[in-house]
Amino acid sequence: MNKRTCTALAALLAAPLALGAAGCSGGERQSDDGKDGGRKNPAAANAGAVLGGTPQKGGTLTVLSNQDFTHLDPARNWVMSDMDFGTRLLYRTLVTYRAAPGAQGGEIVPDLATDLGTPSDGARTWTFHLKQGVKYEDGTPVTAQDVKYNVERSFSPDLPGGADYAARYLAGAEGYRGPAEGKHLDSVKTPDEHTIVFELNKPFAEFPNATVMPTFAPVPQSRDKGPQYDNRPFSSGPYKVDSYDRNKKLVLVRNDHWDPRTDEVRKAYPDKLVVVMGLKANQIDDRLIASQGADASAVSWGALRPESAAKVLPDAQVRQRLLAESQNCTDMVQMHTGRAPFDDVRVRRAVQYALDREAVMTASGGPAFNDPSTAYMPAALFGGKQPDTLKIPATGDAGKAKELLKEAGKPDGFSTKMTVSSGDKGRAEAIQQSLGKAGIKVTIETIDPSAFYATIGDTKNRTDMVYTGWCPDYPSGSTFLPFVFDGRFVKEKGNSGNHSLFRDDATMKRMDGIAAMTDPKQATRAWQQLDGEILAKAPAVPVLVRRWPLVLGTNIAGAYGQTSFGGQLDYATAGLKDPSRSQG
Amino acid sequence: MTTTAPSPSALPTGNGPWRLARRELRRRPSVTVSLAVVALFLLMAAGAPLLSALAGWSPEEFDKNAVDPYLGGRPIGPLGGVSADHWLGVEPVTGRDLFARVVHGAQVSLLIALTATAIVVVTGTAAGIAAGYFGGRTDAVLSRLMDLTMSFPSLIFMIAMMSVAKDVNRVLLMTAVIGLFGWPGVARVVRGQALSLKHREYVDAARVGGSGPWRILTRDILPGVSGPVIAYTTLIVPGMIATEAALSYLGVGVRPPTPSWGQMIAESVAFYDTDPMYFVVPSTCLFLTVLAFTLLGDALRDVLDPRSSRT
């Protein structure tokens, strides 16, 4: 989950700033080019810009992918890129993100709704009015009842995987199992076809931010086919599914009943979108770098592989077509604070000192595609730049780590295990290597991404260390620190966020205090300060913030990384320079 | 490592035919060369810690100065970073020494392959002799079991088992899993041999002479089947090495950062064009070892297995 903004970040990246000078890569990077003592980030040149100018209407935009979507059913779609694809092309939500590069992409604008919602009862009740004239692909109008129906669907055990905002905030939602057996949620009311009212279980001033989730997209009851709906979502957006051959190909064509006058976000330039799936990731990179023939009108679904960086970065021609927006999620090593040896703060601090962030960055594609992290919350929540309160060198300090271990009564170090998603294996090996220098022997358990959260969410059987990340859902500390460090959110199974199982009374008390603050500026400062306080207690080690590098075909226009979708291409505006060059 | 060379002094019986075999093998240049290659890799595997110490790098040690972080960690210098410091260059991204990794990879790959082979040969021989010599119900049950095992889609099943098993010793598990599906092949060969030996005069003589079945099996039948078994063994070693590599290639093999050839190749595939050296080094090792074992097995079969060396 992440959607957020970063005001100053874009400016920071656009500036030709030497990374070494940004206090990121420690003091000992030998400059081997010797010209300016460091190197500017060659990947960040296009940050905040729209590549390729304004697209022409028409043509076929091809998306090359090494995988299938996890879920396109709006009740189940909770993967950053999939949400981008679903909500930008196939279905509309009450509220959505502005289609703009850089920080502006984090702003929310009305979509199905006429405004950003009206709170009442101290933000315990939220009312949205739907626009007139919004239609499905068969020409029937979108109703408030359909939005309510999809919210209800998201509770079905037959339809797992979706965001849990509705479950977390709607009143009387406990034990609700979806509409399949004819039961409905009383806390969502639809007084007429164009009005929907949500009754929450506690005041929630940021509720509109949650209604960008596909959970709040309409699904007409007559079209609902349970789990099969995933294979053929019914469109309320500018495109509809023409054919969907799972794991092979998805073809979208225009939904003629979509009315651009009701939609200020989606531009819908191409006539057709074709997603080709199951390709090899490195072959996708090669094809887009070469950008020959039909591949000129193609984009990659997944991020550029780190291995391909050597083919992209030295080549100015290719670099012009490179997007590398920050994902704004912090990768962390989280330690099980409830168990020995990590119940000792000195041991945890030893890990903070031992970890060589620079090595992990290299394993992650290098400083061009990553920024090192010195705080938990990503730079966007610090107004553009993370503070460095601990002043640990980016390459780590094994000596200091050993000292701390000796103090903790472990002069010979210890052995432990770390669970990582299989895609993070290289990063994990870099961590393993650097901790090994301080005498901490780490065994790596790699888990496939799909099973990763289930594995680390099982707090009893998981390893003492996990490598995972957290993304703020929108630019507020309230979507980061409480999720990651509030001990009251810890669950025995299906635990998420607080993988340190950090239960610190002072921290929790402070979080409640900040949540009650009415002045947003004061709250922001308080979150920032709390971040540093938690860092000193070392439940986790912040490692890095990744970017989402994408190489575009030469015929692609209107392209930028949407900051709210983890830097994925914004499908609301992407199109072709010259539609006649694309192949149907 | 008992499976490689049928060194005559190590074998207990009948020096005559073995000496003959040895002379026959010496005449073939392919045998000499492949023996040398096999010996080289075995030595490399056995002396891995020593060799990598000599080169100055442990297989898991990063060398940040050897790679360029801005180019996705591409090795600095020609041929994937070959230098006096790194004899075969370095791994991209991490800068780990390729020589040290390939040498340690040999250890893991060969250890798994040879142990699995040993399991297969011991189980297969035991089952084959039992089925062939005792016949009747024992034969029926064992033969059914062989048929069943051979009907298993072994690679698919191996991948599946490796991928679901979590908290276990990967090397051990991999050895066991690979060994599990190989034995019926050996068992069939041995069963056939045992069937034909069972009624030879010298076996009958031993039986009449009051030898127990155990004694007959170990003293009379086993030596009789050893020739074909040795040849067959050498021929399945390459298959075992390739299987280990395939499993590691698919990411269900040994855990990082432990190197094995298959795993190294899997990781280097992504760099095959940007850093060909990284891809070529482990691939060549795998190729040479498999090739050498195959050639050796061919020769041994010709010489030791009278049935197929009829030509």
Next chain:
Amino acid sequence: MILYTARRLLGVAGVLLAIAAVTFTVFYVLPSDPAAVACGKSCSTDRLEAIRAHMGLDRPLWRQFADFVTGIFTGRTMGSGRYALHCSFPCLGYSYENSASVWALLMDRLPVSASLALGAAVLWLLLGLSAGVTAALRKDTLTDRALMVGAVAAASLPVYFTSMMLIYGLIRVAGLLPYPQYVPLGDDPLHWASNLLLPWLALALLYAAMYARQSRSSMIEAMAEPYIRTARAKGLPRRTVVVKHGLRAGMTPILTLFGMDLGGLLAGAVITESIFGLPGIGRLFYGALSTGDQPVILGVTLMAAAFIVVANLAVDLLYAVVDPRVRY
């Protein structure tokens, strides 16, 4: 012959049942929880239980197996109410991960794997047999030596190495072929073939080498048989002797090998499919493993076993046709 076939068919059913039982036990007992995987990032205990009940994972293992086996013959209905799923005969279970019945998934992927396997088989038989027979007939000449050295070398090359070299040489450098991207045969036969050419080559090279070696030795063996000598002595043309007598007798071991290989490949060449990004059964299987999609794992294993067993049966029956010495 009929009795023999019937008895063998019965055996096939038994073997498949045994394999199903073993696979079922192994994958349903091992610690992986498909419900937790489906549940996603944030999953309450309550919801997890509900999903587990919905998938039928709360039932005793033997009941799940019994349901599975009966489902194959009668079809099954899973869940109830609006979202009830009907999985019709032959029901190999339902993949929640793919929102489709396992049978439908297998049938969807089979054409890809079959295209790959059959195309490669044609190539390797052509290459392998001709090389093997040529070498056998020119035993101990330079041609024989060269062919056999080449065969041993090709057989020793791992398929991923050959594949990468082919991709680099023919796609990247020469630009002769497109990056493989499966096109159904029915859509466009020419594109079907040109897209599959590389995977065919990569697979065929490996197998051709093995077949060359095998066919050479069986040919040599066959040509030394007394009846061949008789045929020659009768003055039959060399060609007739080789093709009608030698090759026919020498085919038996090749046939065995071919049955096993083709049976194995039809159910998916995991590595080749993954290197070339072909959406066949191997890829389906590999994907299912990573998501813990047990119904698909079980389905693919069973199907692969079925192919192997049936191929073996077919080969045994064909023996009688190919080799006049065999009678049932």
